[in-house]
Amino acid sequence: MENENRITKSVAIVSVTLFIMVSALLLFAGIGVCSATKLPQSDSLNPDFLSYLKNPSREFYGYIPPPVNRKHLATIPVSVATPVKLPARFDWRDYGMVTPVKDQGSCGTCWVFGTTSVLESDVLLSENISYDFSEQSVALCVDRSWIYLYDDSTDPCQAGGSSTLASSVFIKRGSVQESCNPYNTYALNCDGSCVCDNDSCPGVKEVDGYRLVADSATEIEAIKTAVYNHGPLIVAYQHNSNYLYNDPVYGYIHDNYPCIGFANHLVSIVGWNDSVPHPNPGHGGTGAWIVKNSWGPDWGNNGYFYLAYSSSCTSEVAYLLYKADNPDEELLYWDEAGHITSVGYRDDSAWVANVFTAPDSGTGDLTHVDFWTTSNNAEYELYVWDDFFGSQLAHQSGSLQEYGYYSIPLNYAIPIYAGQRFTIGVKMTTPGYGYPIAVEKGIPKVVKPPIQSNVSFIRHKACDSWTDLADYGWNACLRARVTREEKKPDLRVTATWTCWHDNCTICYTVTNIGNGTAPAGHNTTLFVDGVAVAHDLVVVNLATNTSYTGCFKEYNWTYTPPDDNITVCADNDNIVAESNETNNCFTNMWKCGDVNMDGEVTIGDVGKVWNRYLDPGYELNCCCGADLFFYKNIHEERRRW
Numbered sequence: 001m002e003n004e005n006r007i008t009k010s011v012a013i014v015s016v017t018l019f020i021m022v023s024a025l026l027l028f029a030g031i032g033v034c035s036a037t038k039l040p041q042s043d044s045l046n047p048d049f050l051s052y053l054k055n056p057s058r059e060f061y062g063y064i065p066p067p068v069n070r071k072h073l074a075t076i077p078v079s080v081a082t083p084v085k086l087p088a089r090f091d092w093r094d095y096g097m098v099t100p101v102k103d104q105g106s107c108g109t110c111w112v113f114g115t116t117s118v119l120e121s122d123v124l125l126s127e128n129i130s131y132d133f134s135e136q137s138v139a140l141c142v143d144r145s146w147i148y149l150y151d152d153s154t155d156p157c158q159a160g161g162s163s164t165l166a167s168s169v170f171i172k173r174g175s176v177q178e179s180c181n182p183y184n185t186y187a188l189n190c191d192g193s194c195v196c197d198n199d200s201c202p203g204v205k206e207v208d209g210y211r212l213v214a215d216s217a218t219e220i221e222a223i224k225t226a227v228y229n230h231g232p233l234i235v236a237y238q239h240n241s242n243y244l245y246n247d248p249v250y251g252y253i254h255d256n257y258p259c260i261g262f263a264n265h266l267v268s269i270v271g272w273n274d275s276v277p278h279p280n281p282g283h284g285g286t287g288a289w290i291v292k293n294s295w296g297p298d299w300g301n302n303g304y305f306y307l308a309y310s311s312s313c314t315s316e317v318a319y320l321l322y323k324a325d326n327p328d329e330e331l332l333y334w335d336e337a338g339h340i341t342s343v344g345y346r347d348d349s350a351w352v353a354n355v356f357t358a359p360d361s362g363t364g365d366l367t368h369v370d371f372w373t374t375s376n377n378a379e380y381e382l383y384v385w386d387d388f389f390g391s392q393l394a395h396q397s398g399s400l401q402e403y404g405y406y407s408i409p410l411n412y413a414i415p416i417y418a419g420q421r422f423t424i425g426v427k428m429t430t431p432g433y434g435y436p437i438a439v440e441k442g443i444p445k446v447v448k449p450p451i452q453s454n455v456s457f458i459r460h461k462a463c464d465s466w467t468d469l470a471d472y473g474w475n476a477c478l479r480a481r482v483t484r485e486e487k488k489p490d491l492r493v494t495a496t497w498t499c500w501h502d503n504c505t506i507c508y509t510v511t512n513i514g515n516g517t518a519p520a521g522h523n524t525t526l527f528v529d530g531v532a533v534a535h536d537l538v539v540v541n542l543a544t545n546t547s548y549t550g551c552f553k554e555y556n557w558t559y560t561p562p563d564d565n566i567t568v569c570a571d572n573d574n575i576v577a578e579s580n581e582t583n584n585c586f587t588n589m590w591k592c593g594d595v596n597m598d599g600e601v602t603i604g605d606v607g608k609v610w611n612r613y614l615d616p617g618y619e620l621n622c623c624c625g626a627d628l629f630f631y632k633n634i635h636e637e638r639r640r641w
Contacts, residue, residue, distance in 0.1 A: 037465075040350070040458050040472065043069050043342045043435040045443075048262035048315075053446075061265040062108030063236050064160040065315075067340045067443060070215045070403065076432045078222065078376045078401050086224050091271035091290055092232055097125050098270050099132065101303030103296035105185045107157035112138045113294035114234055114266040115166035119175060119320055121232040121270075123205055131204065132178040134197075138169045139188055140181075141196035145337040145440075145449040150194050157188035163234045163266060163316055167210045168338050171370075171405065174203030174325040202325070208370070209321025210405040217259070217314035220287070224272055230319040232270045235291070236263035238313040244305070245279035250288075251301040255308035257283035263315050268292045269307075278308045285309070318404070326483070331370070332356045333479040334456050335440040337449040339405075342374040342435035343474065345460045352437045353425035353457045353466065354478045355388055358416045365413035366422065368481035372405050372438035375430035383425040384414060389466070393422070407481065416482055424480055427462070438477035439469065451475055488579040489542065490514030491570035493524070493586035506534075507551035508586075510570045512542040518576050525572035526552045529565050535572070564590045 048065035092098050099120040104113050112135045123131050139156045142149055142165055149159045180201035188194075213219070213226040213233060227233055243256040250273075257280050269289045276288035288306035297303040307314070334354060344350045352371075358364070369382055377399070384394040396411050416422065430436040437458060442448045456476040457466040469476055495509040506526060512518050520541050526534040534555035538548050557566075569585040571578070578584075 038345045038460050040343050040345060040437075040460075040467065040469075041435075042439075042441070042472075042474075043344075045069055045341060047071070051262060057238075057261070057264040059240060059264055060108055060158075060160065061239060062104070062110035062112075062160045063264050063266040064111075064162060065236075065262050066162040066164050067446070068164075068342065068438075070212070072433050073212070073215050073376055073403060076376045080222075080225075080401070083221060083225055086228055088274040089272065090224075090228060091273075092121065092125075092227075093270060093290075097121055098232060098292060099124065099130055101292060101297045102135070102183075102294055104135075104294045105183075107139075107185045107188050108160050109135060109139055109157070109188070110266045110294055111161040111163060112166050114236075114268050115163045115170075115320075116175070117268045117292060117294070118232050118234050119170060119205065119207065119322060121268075122230075122320055122322055125231045131175075133175040133204070134178045134181040134183070134201070136178075136183045136187070137176045137181045137197050137201060138166050140194050141169045141173060141198070142166075143168065143172075143336045143338075143449075146447050148446045150190075150192055153191040154189050155191070156194065157185060163236070163318055164210065164338065167207055167320065167405070170205075170207035170320070170322070171210075172331060173198070174206035176201035177204060203327070204325055205322045206325045207320050207322050208368075208405075208407040210318060211321070212316070212318045212403040214317040215315050217310045217312065219317075220309050223269070223289075223317050226317070226319055227269055227271065232268045232292070234266065234316060234318045234320075235269050235289070235307075235314060236266045236316040237307060237311075238263050239265040240312075243280065243312070247277065247279060250276050250306055252305040253277070253279050253288060253308060254291075254305055254312055255280035255283055256312040257308065257310070259311060259313040261313060263313050266316070267294065269317070270304075273306070276306050276308070278311075280308070280311070283308060283311060328364075328485075329367075329481055329483045330359055330364075331479055331481055332359075333370075333477075334452055334475040335449070335477045335479075336475075337440040337447050339372040339374075339438040339477050340440045340443070340447065342433075343437050343439050343458070343472075344435040346434040347460065348431055348433060348436060349427065349429040349461075350436050351425060351427045351459045351462065351464075351466075352476045352478055353389070353423055354476055354480075355421065355423045355455050355457075356480050358418060358420040358422070358482060359484065360418045363415065363417045364482050364484040366410065366416050366480055366482050367413050368407045368409050369424055369426070370405065370407045370479035370481065371426060371428075372477045373400050373403055373428070373430070374436055374438050375433040376403055377401060377431055378403075378436070379429040379431075380408075381427040382408060383427075384410070385423040385425065387421050387423070389423050389425075413483075422480075424478060426478060439474040440477060441472075441474050449475065487516035488514050489516045489518035489544075489576055490579045490583070491518055491522075491542070491576060492583050493568045493570050494547065496566065496568050496586060496588060504557055505551050505553055505555070506557050506566065506568075507549065508536075508568045509547050509549045510538065510542070511547040512544055514579050515544055516579075517544070518542040518571075518578075522571040522575040523573050524550060525569050526555060527565075527567040527569065528557065529560075530567075532572075538570075559590060566590060 045067050046069045049067045116133050149156045181197045240256050245253045270292050271290040274287045287309040291307045379399045381397045428436040440449045451470050453470040456469040459466050489512045494511045523535045534552035536550045567587040
């Protein structure tokens, strides 16, 4: 019995020791020890949004606070380097980097105009090209899961929105030119019959980043730094005509202080001036933002005004990042509505994953992973797995300073074939905030996104099992960018020939060496010594690796000594969009007397011609017949007829 007790005690000691060692290893690896499974919880919605639903602003210009709660950001400042000393006055108009003032008219579409203005300035700053982007397109193309935007006779004209809603259009489908879809307030009162311009207007620039600089009026230095470093900024504020002052020196200054409530108008900051007085008797000090409005150039200071520092419930100060629209890139996502709330385990770390199936449009590459962060100073670990949480294809990590939307380039592109299933996972850490995962969910009478099962997952720690977010009515705001390998034809003339003796009809063969089909209806053109002399219509579709033979039947070629350069060019009118537009032409030189086709007329050629003259049965082994011609490909290819 004593030995048995000793054995039992030894086993217990070993078991406890092993448990401690394994736990220590797991903690060291950052995995953690899994206890009883916790249930994910959602943060509360934005109190300003809830207040708006209960009691909409009497003065409504179009801005509605977004549902997502960002109040915690006030206590979690962005970790930045020591700021540089900035001038007392700065104005991007002085550098020609602000596009003209526009007029939203009778519609409450400031949320569109303010966001679009910032994107226009971004492009102007980066490319020195001035664009006029369509506000109409943005107002009509917000995802239809936002049911409040398109369910009334005056929608979306009087529906309202935020910069995150406007940016969601630029993220998913890009901006389009004003000329393609001009602003028309009448057409924005469409009573549920609104139609997005989808394929009728080509995209120009695509937003791939949204960064919230501040959600409070007090962060003056952070806002200045962002204006100076990134250009004009989006800003929301509470406009109240009772607090719009007309100063004899500075003109119109808005100074609602102290501000009670929430913002109701969205505009853009283009600079600042520390000398502007605060005209509100209850607001001491000086300094104001230089603001571009969307009420036409005849309003205020030629369409602009000053917004006093720390006044007017200033919020939603943000900048955008963009890239050229890429028609060969597809954004895969389940969150149609975007970031509506934040969830987690009341811990600053959690995991999220989405399972996608690659488009059937052909092979391509997974190049970027997109997501919203829910707080400042976030850290992420990103994983890509084959199939449904299969073998690991990629792993990388990083940190992100500001709350916002990020498009993370993978360290290397991952080949994806048509119809392939793959999984993207992210471990997100948000120091000081217990809801690190961005999700969409429904809100009655406001937004109703479709929630898909078995595609979007969450877990607390790496050793926990995955939970289907659909069980809670959520989809993760986690996306994948896949570039498709575009299938294009590539036409090349692969043969030409003539008949003999002195003149003939020239024929050709054109081959599609690309990976897409070339439609019928394009011309092949014949040039003689650089002059276009004939055309022939290709009347069939050319699939990959197929050829078409045609002849220039309306033109009879006659040799002109000493030589002729004969060029045949496929698709000379550029009707077909090809993968390579530089290899369409094939050139031959025809030269008298070069019997052996070595490019020179030599004594050997002359001797052979003399032998043929003496003996008509003498074999010349060339294509010339009685008249002697040389045919030479400029690429040093030779043909023997």
